[in-house]
Amino acid sequence: MSDTAHEVNYQVDDLVVPGGLDLDGTDERLWVPQADGVVFRPLIFSVSQGYFVNILRVRRTGTVSRHRHTGPVHAFTLRGRWHYPEHDWWAEEGTYSFEPPGDVHTLVVPEDVTEMAALFHATGSYLYVDEKGGPTGVEDVFTKLEKARNHYERVGLGASYVEQFIR
Template identity: 75%
Template sequence: MSTTSIEDRQGGVGDGAAVPYRGPQPYGVPDDLVIPRVLELDDADDRLWVPQAPDVSFRPLLLSVSQGYFVNLLRVRRSGVLSRHQHAGPVHATTLRGRWHYLEHDWWAEEGGYSFEPPGDIHTLVVPDGVAEMITMFHVTGAYIYVDPDGKPTGVEDVFSKLGAAREHYEQVGLGADFVEQFIR
């Protein structure tokens, strides 16, 4: 059995003193990304929300162009069918406000809940009547492939289309096209 403490194994100094790492970061590691107060949903500058469709907008948090994924808040202020799509990669979702579901599944995504959607899954997102606003944090790897009821592709959305939409929107609302640069890693 090892006699080293957990602090020693984790790089601590053993006496409880906080000492930062003294060496250089590995070459090529990008800066950390920290966005304060993203969960203060009612206080956010409305210009941060990028229109996607009538009463549907997203707020980018991370646009990973090198790894092909994005993290954003999706805000929907209407009920009904939002989209039918297939995932090219895994999707993680945390519902922050409201509720939603997929016509093809019997589960509901509700405020405070987490859901995982595997690559290849095809489903139709619906916000039910009575939900004034749905906000969900999505971590999407790969693309959404929008499809008709028979699965025929009708469109694609990925980190690059999100980036392009955000650049255009931020330029139009006076934040400048380069405002989106802070979210790119």
Template identity: 60%
Template sequence: MTSTTLDTAGGGAQRRLDPSKVAYQRPQPAGMVPDIFLAGALALDDDPSWVPQAKDVWFKPLVLNVTQGFYVNILKVQKSGVLSRHRHFGPVHAFTLRGSWHYLEHDWVARAGDYVFEPPGETHTLVVPEDAEGMITLFHVTGGYSYVDPQGEALGYEDVFTKLEAARRHFEAIGLGSGHVDQFVR
């Protein structure tokens, strides 16, 4: 490992710096989109970023990537019962933060700290168990999904664009303005 020198006073006095502690000195790639940093992303109370999705169900957008067709959000459910049956168009990654949930089609239960990968094409029925006091889970959804009946007939769909529109409407309705959602869009 080599050292870097720094002229500390302009008069020739130098000290050696550990290069591992020096920030990257070159420009970022042209056209790169800016980072998203959300302090307190798990704040649950009095946070207007929670968008109502259904009775006792909210999502908080973290990234709404309209150019690559995915979104990352935190889903908060404050009731037990069947939430939805849906078929995924792309892969999904889920990380349970609080509470528990499962799919009727599987024998596992996701609890705080558990990770789930859901492959494209899978159809399942999301349930929050009776003994759970809801759940909070981070989902990274690529492509979207269609809501289906037990026989697989499509009833509706959800994707980054429907999430974006729901967030726009919510932020406008609570007085933040529809542009508030732009911080999440890439």
């Protein structure tokens, strides 16, 4: 658009994370503890659109979590292998997968995998459920953001470190 009569820019800032897919050699403090053997590295917390993109890294095997999604999820597997026993496909290094809203599944990492890493673009919330489908917890861009903020403060990067990922 060449109309420059209005000088106000209503866009939010762009966001660039150099080495965003790096799994090795990163500052370990970037990885936010999520659960036993599970950490995530945020790439964006979209508070304006209700989604987040992060890399989930799992260094344990077996069931990681059982959950239901309220929004769509896109996943790119970067390392290792994992699956949902509810479905007949496996995510391996290089796999792209889509999880539809409403899907309930159990993330399982097989015993021969020492490290699994995948980029998840998740809109809406994760509703964690037990084996009977009863809710045990909920997570969304705001709870992830809070977790990261507290972690960065604890490890000395400062709570404000998280702000570069917020849009």
